[in-house]
Amino acid sequence: MRVKDHYDSFLGSVYSWILGDFDTAYRKYVDLFATLKLAPHGDEIAVDLGCGPGCQSVPLAELGYDVLAIDFCQALLDELADHSGTLRIKPICDDIRNFPEHIENSVDLIVCMGDTLVHLPDREAVRSVVEAVCDSLKPGGVFVYAIRDYVGHAPTGAARFIPVRANDEQIFTCFLDYRDDVVHVHDVLYRKQEGEWKMSVSDYLKLRLDSTVIDRQLTEQGLDISCKTEADGMITVMATKTL
Ligand SMILES: C[S@@+](CC[C@H](N)C(=O)[O-])C[C@H]1O[C@@H](n2cnc3c(N)ncnc32)[C@H](O)[C@@H]1O
Missing domain, CATH: 2.20.25 (N-terminal domain of TfIIb)
Known part of the structure; x- marks a missing residue:
């Protein structure tokens, strides 16, 4: 089944329930973003690719970012709206491959977390989203992605x-x-x-994505890998645009 159909007809309605509960997932990212020292200086824009119910968008908006939250599952965007309150979060229902169409100028932060990159249809799509991420960041801008490690070992x-x-x-x-x-x-x-x-x-x-391939592309396109961690099978990478 296509990933969008899977989320629309099946996973979207139970996604937050399987996360545990929204507050637990939200608090995890409050802590992670504090550890990564993410904080806007003045008016800064963050883009959340594959935002789901908002476990990353909400803490980023609370830090002070203007957040563009992009996802192709409307049911999850509706949940995000319930969690957004008066925070500056703009929900956009679209494929993350189209995200450059939704930004006018370069941005300060882009996140793509919770294993979203692996949902893309093929490696070329991943490469082109990562390329667009690099092109869309301001100098000094930051990209954070997190994918599950499906390469290290294959369970049997x-x-x-x-x-x-x-x-x-x-x-x-x-x-x-x-x-x-x-x-x-x-x-x-x-x-x-x-x-x-x-x-x-x-x-x-x-996709069984190799994070070292993504990191090499980021480096080739002028980003420094400033932090890379692995916990509970999830690889998290933060990269900063130097050029
Ligand atoms: C595993 S969930 C992660 C959600 C959230 N970031 C989190 O950590 O809880 C993947 C999300 O990406 C969305 N998604 C997957 N592929 C997408 C695509 N090509 N365009 C837009 N959204 C996509 C799904 O609808 C889902 O909300």
């Missing part, structure tokens, strides 16, 4: 079944089928309806 057997979240009403499990270049993800949702468990399954592909 029972390790491919990930219990994501469960309560008395719903159970969400993920089955990961590793191929050479992609992971075929099957999301399995059981919902209790009138006392009976009903199962629904939806699938899509994630």
